[in-house]
Amino acid sequence: MAGGSIPVPGGLGSAADVAATEADGATWLEHLHSWVVTVDHKKLGVMYVLYALLFLVVGGIEALIIRIQLFFPDNHFVSAETFNRVFTMHGTTMIFFVAMPIVFGFGNYLMPLMLGVRDMAFPRLNAFSFWMSAFGGLLLYYSFIGGVGLQGAGSAPDVGWWAYAPLTSRAFSRGHSTDYWALALIVSGFGSIGAAINFIATAFCMRCKGMTLFRMPLFVWLYVVSSGLVLVAVSPLTAAQVMLTIDRYLGGHFFDTQAGGSAVVWAHFFWIFGHPEVYVLVLPAFAIINEVVPVFSRKAIFGYPAMVAASVGIGFVSLGVWAHHMFTIGMTSISNAFFVLSTMLVGIPTGIKIFNWIATMWGGKIRYRTPMLFAVGFLVQFLIAGLTGIILSVAPFNWQLHNSYFVIAHFHYVIVGAILFAIFSGIYYWFPKVTGRMLDERLGKWNFWLFVIGFHVCFDVMHIPGVLGMPRSIYTYEADRGWTGLNQIVSVGAIIQGIAIAILVYNMIHSALKGQEAGPDPWDAWTLEWATNSPPPPYNFAIEPVARSRRPLWDLKHPNDPDEPLEEG
Amino acid sequence: MLSAAVALAAAGAQRAVALTSNTNTSIFSPESTPSRSIYELSLFVLAVTGGIFVVVGGLIVYAAVRFRERPDDDGSEPPQIFGSNQIELSWTIIPVLIVVVLFLATARMIFAIQDAPKPAAALEMSAIGHQFWWEFRYPALHITTANELHIPVSTDADPRPTFMKLTSADVIHSFWVPRLAGKVDLVPNRINELWMDPHTPGLYVGQCAQFCGVEHAKMLLRVYVDTPEQFAAWVKQEQQPGAQSPASAAGRREFESQACMNCHAIAGTAAHGQFGPDLTHFASRKTLASGAADNTTENLERWIEDPDSIKPGSLMPSMHLTPDQVREITAYLNTLQ
Structure with a gap:
C-alpha cells in the first residue's frame, strides 16, 4: 500500500530488486533439500507453524473422538483403553506439539525482522532446535506402532498428559508406551531450551542500529520473558523424565512408591514445569495482541513501560504458583494459603495488561479486519479465563472443582479462548508478510464467527457438569447422573470449532496460491517487519535499518509527528 | 455475569436432578459443614469475580463498539496517547485491594476446614x-x-x-x-x-x-x-462373621477351593485374601464392582463368569468356571447378608 513510497533504509525498493533472482528454475527435490538443510529463521519459522498446524488437526481429531464418546451415557464408541490413550495424546500433542512449536514459529519468523537484523543469533542452533521438536512429535506418535513392547501391553501412552506417578511405573504401565511419552518430551524439551536460548541471545545481542532495549517491540519483550520461563521450567521436566526413565529401566526409586519413592515429588516436578508452561504459551499470545491491537486501533500501545514491567512481573510470580495444582494432594494449611496468595498475585499484572489494551483501543479508530476480530475475542475470553482462574485459586473452592470439568473448561478457555485466538489473529495479521498474499477476508469472517460460536457453545457450557460433580478423564458416565444434555451441547460446540478450523486450513491453502497481492505493508503498520518485501528476501533487509523510536515506520510516515519526543517528554 | 450464569444453570440442572434421583452430585447442594462452608465462600468469590466481569467486560465491549472506525472517516490518524501514570497506578491499586480481600477470606476458610479440631465423639x-x-x-x-x-x-x-x-x-x-x-x-x-x-x-x-x-x-x-x-x-x-448355612455349603466349598480366596476375605472362613474387596457381608451391598452394576443374581453370575463383560480392565480375572460352579458361588455370596 503506502509503503512503496517510503524511504525506509534498506527497505522496499532495493530489497525488491535483489529478491527477484531467488531460486528460480530449481527442481522440487532442490526445493525440498533447501528446506531440510536451511538455517534461515524465516523458513524454520514457517516449518514450525506448519508442523504445529498439522498436529493441531491431529489433536483436534482426538478431541472430536473424546466428544463423540461422551455424547451419550454408557457409550461404546471407543473402549476405555482407547479413550484413555486418546485424551493423553490429545493433551500431550496440543501442549508440546501444537502450542509450543507454533509460538516458537512466530518468534522465529518475526523477531529478527522486528529487530531489523538478518537472522537469529545462532542459526544452526535454531535448525537443531526445530528438528529436535519435530522428532519429539514423531517419536510420540510412533508409540502407536512401537509401544506394544515385549509384554504386548499398551500402544499409545494412557497415563494422562500429567502422567502422575506411580501410574507410570513399570508395575502399572507395562510395555513401552510411557517410555515413548517420556523420550518424546525429553527430545522436544531440548529443542525448546535451544529455541529459548536463541530468542534471549537474539533480543539482547542482535538489534539494529538505534534499537535500544526499550525501543524493542513489546512482542520481543514478551518472547524474552517467555524464553526465560522455558529455561527455568522445561529443565525440571526434562530432569523428571530422566528420573522416570531411571526408575523404569535402571531400578531407581524416585517415584516408585512400592519401594519408598514419592508420588508427590513427581507432582511437584511436573507442575514446577506445568504452571510456568501456561505462561510460556500465554506470553507469546500477549505478544501478538500487543502488535495487533495498536495497529488496528491506529494508536500507540498505552503504557509501554508498564506493559514490560507487568510481563516481567508475571514471569517471576508464575514461578511460585505451581502447587495450586496440588491443593487436594494433602499439603499443610500454611502451604495451601501460600499458594493461594501467590496465585492471586498473578491477577494484578495481568489486570494491568487488560486495562492497557482497553486504553489502547480507547479513543482509537478501530478497523475490524479479521486479525482485530480475533484480538477482541481474545480480550473477552482471556478476561473470563482469568476470572475462573481466580475462582480455582481459592483453595477450598478448588477442593470441590479440582479435576472436575470446571477445570477442563477453565484451561481450555486459556489455551483455546485466549492463546489460540491470539495465534489465529497473528496468522491473519502476518500471513501477508510470509506469503505475499492476503488471507481471504470473507472466509476469515466465517472462520472467526463460527469459531467464536463453537467455542462458547462448547466451553461455556463445559463449566456446568464440573459444578455438578463430573470428574475429568472418565471414559463414560451413567445415564442417571444428569450430565447427558450438557455433554451433548459441549460436543456440538466442538464440532462447530472443527468446521471453523477446516475453513482456516482451506483459506490458508487457497490464499497462498490465489490470494490478493499484499505488498510490503498491507495494514499500514509501524514495526520493522513491514519495511521489507512480502515475502522478505533471505537477507531480510538490503541495508540495515535504523530505529529512532518504538515505531520506526510511524516516524517515516509522519515526519512531523514522530514518536520519541512525546515519550521522552 | 458469567459466574452468575454458571451458578444459575447449575442450580437449575441440580433441581432437575434432585427431583428424579438420588444421584445428585452438585457442589451447590451441600449437606455437611465443610461442603456448606465451601459453598458459602464460593458465593462470595462468584459475586466478586462476577462484578469484575461486568465492569471490565463492559469496558471492553464499550471500547470495541464506541471507537470503531466509521464509514465516513476522513482517514486521519487519531491522537496518539502513550500512557498515564495516574490512571495506570489506579488500576494497579484496585486489583491489589481485591486480592487482599479474597486472600483473607480464603485463608480463613482453609484453616477452618483443614485444621478443624477432632471432637471426642468423632x-x-x-x-x-x-x-x-x-x-x-x-x-x-x-x-x-x-x-x-x-x-x-x-x-x-x-x-x-x-x-x-x-x-x-x-x-x-x-x-x-x-x-x-x-x-x-x-x-x-x-x-x-x-x-x-x-x-x-x-x-x-x-x-x-x-x-x-x-x-x-x-x-x-x-x-x-x-x-x-x-x-x-x-x-x-x-461385626458378625460371614453367614453359614447348609444350603450354601457347596458354594462356600467352591469359593474356598478356587482362587477366589487368594484375593477376597470372608470372615469365619479360610478366605483371607487382601487384594480384592472383603466379601463378608457382600449381599448387604446394593452394587458390585464398585458401583459398576446393581448387585443382582444375574449381574453377579455374569461378573464371576467374565468380569470384563461388566468392567473391562478390572483386575479380577475370569476363572473359567463351569456354569454350575458360577451358580453355586453366586448362591453362596447371596447368603452373605
Missing part, C-alpha cells in the same frame, strides 16, 4: 484406594468393608462427625463426594485426612476424581448416612 475410620475400588476400615469397630461407606448422621444435638484417614495401595486416587466435602487424594506412602458431618440421612454418591487407570470412570462411591439406630444395627451386623 467416628474414626480409614479409606484405602485400590485399582478400581474402595476399601473402608473402622479399626476401633473391627470392621472392614468396601465401596459402600456407612457413616452416622451428625446433628447439632448429637454431633458425630466422621474423620477419615486416606491412603492408597497402588496409584493415586481421589475421594470426592461433592455434597459432603471437598475432595482429598489417596496417595500411596502417605496419609491424608478428611472430615465430614452430614446433617441428613440418605445416600450420597461420588467417584474417584484422580485418573487411576483403565477403569477410573467406574470407580464409583456410595456413602450411606445412617440414623444412629441404623448405624448401630449396621455395625452390629458387620
Whole structure:
C-alpha cells in the first residue's frame, strides 16, 4: 500500500530488486533439500507453524473422538483403553506439539525482522532446535506402532498428559508406551531450551542500529520473558523424565512408591514445569495482541513501560504458583494459603495488561479486519479465563472443582479462548508478510464467527457438569447422573470449532496460491517487519535499518509527528 | 455475569436432578459443614469475580463498539496517547485491594476446614484406594468393608462427625463426594485426612476424581448416612462373621477351593485374601464392582463368569468356571447378608 513510497533504509525498493533472482528454475527435490538443510529463521519459522498446524488437526481429531464418546451415557464408541490413550495424546500433542512449536514459529519468523537484523543469533542452533521438536512429535506418535513392547501391553501412552506417578511405573504401565511419552518430551524439551536460548541471545545481542532495549517491540519483550520461563521450567521436566526413565529401566526409586519413592515429588516436578508452561504459551499470545491491537486501533500501545514491567512481573510470580495444582494432594494449611496468595498475585499484572489494551483501543479508530476480530475475542475470553482462574485459586473452592470439568473448561478457555485466538489473529495479521498474499477476508469472517460460536457453545457450557460433580478423564458416565444434555451441547460446540478450523486450513491453502497481492505493508503498520518485501528476501533487509523510536515506520510516515519526543517528554 | 450464569444453570440442572434421583452430585447442594462452608465462600468469590466481569467486560465491549472506525472517516490518524501514570497506578491499586480481600477470606476458610479440631465423639475410620475400588476400615469397630461407606448422621444435638484417614495401595486416587466435602487424594506412602458431618440421612454418591487407570470412570462411591439406630444395627451386623448355612455349603466349598480366596476375605472362613474387596457381608451391598452394576443374581453370575463383560480392565480375572460352579458361588455370596 503506502509503503512503496517510503524511504525506509534498506527497505522496499532495493530489497525488491535483489529478491527477484531467488531460486528460480530449481527442481522440487532442490526445493525440498533447501528446506531440510536451511538455517534461515524465516523458513524454520514457517516449518514450525506448519508442523504445529498439522498436529493441531491431529489433536483436534482426538478431541472430536473424546466428544463423540461422551455424547451419550454408557457409550461404546471407543473402549476405555482407547479413550484413555486418546485424551493423553490429545493433551500431550496440543501442549508440546501444537502450542509450543507454533509460538516458537512466530518468534522465529518475526523477531529478527522486528529487530531489523538478518537472522537469529545462532542459526544452526535454531535448525537443531526445530528438528529436535519435530522428532519429539514423531517419536510420540510412533508409540502407536512401537509401544506394544515385549509384554504386548499398551500402544499409545494412557497415563494422562500429567502422567502422575506411580501410574507410570513399570508395575502399572507395562510395555513401552510411557517410555515413548517420556523420550518424546525429553527430545522436544531440548529443542525448546535451544529455541529459548536463541530468542534471549537474539533480543539482547542482535538489534539494529538505534534499537535500544526499550525501543524493542513489546512482542520481543514478551518472547524474552517467555524464553526465560522455558529455561527455568522445561529443565525440571526434562530432569523428571530422566528420573522416570531411571526408575523404569535402571531400578531407581524416585517415584516408585512400592519401594519408598514419592508420588508427590513427581507432582511437584511436573507442575514446577506445568504452571510456568501456561505462561510460556500465554506470553507469546500477549505478544501478538500487543502488535495487533495498536495497529488496528491506529494508536500507540498505552503504557509501554508498564506493559514490560507487568510481563516481567508475571514471569517471576508464575514461578511460585505451581502447587495450586496440588491443593487436594494433602499439603499443610500454611502451604495451601501460600499458594493461594501467590496465585492471586498473578491477577494484578495481568489486570494491568487488560486495562492497557482497553486504553489502547480507547479513543482509537478501530478497523475490524479479521486479525482485530480475533484480538477482541481474545480480550473477552482471556478476561473470563482469568476470572475462573481466580475462582480455582481459592483453595477450598478448588477442593470441590479440582479435576472436575470446571477445570477442563477453565484451561481450555486459556489455551483455546485466549492463546489460540491470539495465534489465529497473528496468522491473519502476518500471513501477508510470509506469503505475499492476503488471507481471504470473507472466509476469515466465517472462520472467526463460527469459531467464536463453537467455542462458547462448547466451553461455556463445559463449566456446568464440573459444578455438578463430573470428574475429568472418565471414559463414560451413567445415564442417571444428569450430565447427558450438557455433554451433548459441549460436543456440538466442538464440532462447530472443527468446521471453523477446516475453513482456516482451506483459506490458508487457497490464499497462498490465489490470494490478493499484499505488498510490503498491507495494514499500514509501524514495526520493522513491514519495511521489507512480502515475502522478505533471505537477507531480510538490503541495508540495515535504523530505529529512532518504538515505531520506526510511524516516524517515516509522519515526519512531523514522530514518536520519541512525546515519550521522552 | 458469567459466574452468575454458571451458578444459575447449575442450580437449575441440580433441581432437575434432585427431583428424579438420588444421584445428585452438585457442589451447590451441600449437606455437611465443610461442603456448606465451601459453598458459602464460593458465593462470595462468584459475586466478586462476577462484578469484575461486568465492569471490565463492559469496558471492553464499550471500547470495541464506541471507537470503531466509521464509514465516513476522513482517514486521519487519531491522537496518539502513550500512557498515564495516574490512571495506570489506579488500576494497579484496585486489583491489589481485591486480592487482599479474597486472600483473607480464603485463608480463613482453609484453616477452618483443614485444621478443624477432632471432637471426642468423632467416628474414626480409614479409606484405602485400590485399582478400581474402595476399601473402608473402622479399626476401633473391627470392621472392614468396601465401596459402600456407612457413616452416622451428625446433628447439632448429637454431633458425630466422621474423620477419615486416606491412603492408597497402588496409584493415586481421589475421594470426592461433592455434597459432603471437598475432595482429598489417596496417595500411596502417605496419609491424608478428611472430615465430614452430614446433617441428613440418605445416600450420597461420588467417584474417584484422580485418573487411576483403565477403569477410573467406574470407580464409583456410595456413602450411606445412617440414623444412629441404623448405624448401630449396621455395625452390629458387620461385626458378625460371614453367614453359614447348609444350603450354601457347596458354594462356600467352591469359593474356598478356587482362587477366589487368594484375593477376597470372608470372615469365619479360610478366605483371607487382601487384594480384592472383603466379601463378608457382600449381599448387604446394593452394587458390585464398585458401583459398576446393581448387585443382582444375574449381574453377579455374569461378573464371576467374565468380569470384563461388566468392567473391562478390572483386575479380577475370569476363572473359567463351569456354569454350575458360577451358580453355586453366586448362591453362596447371596447368603452373605
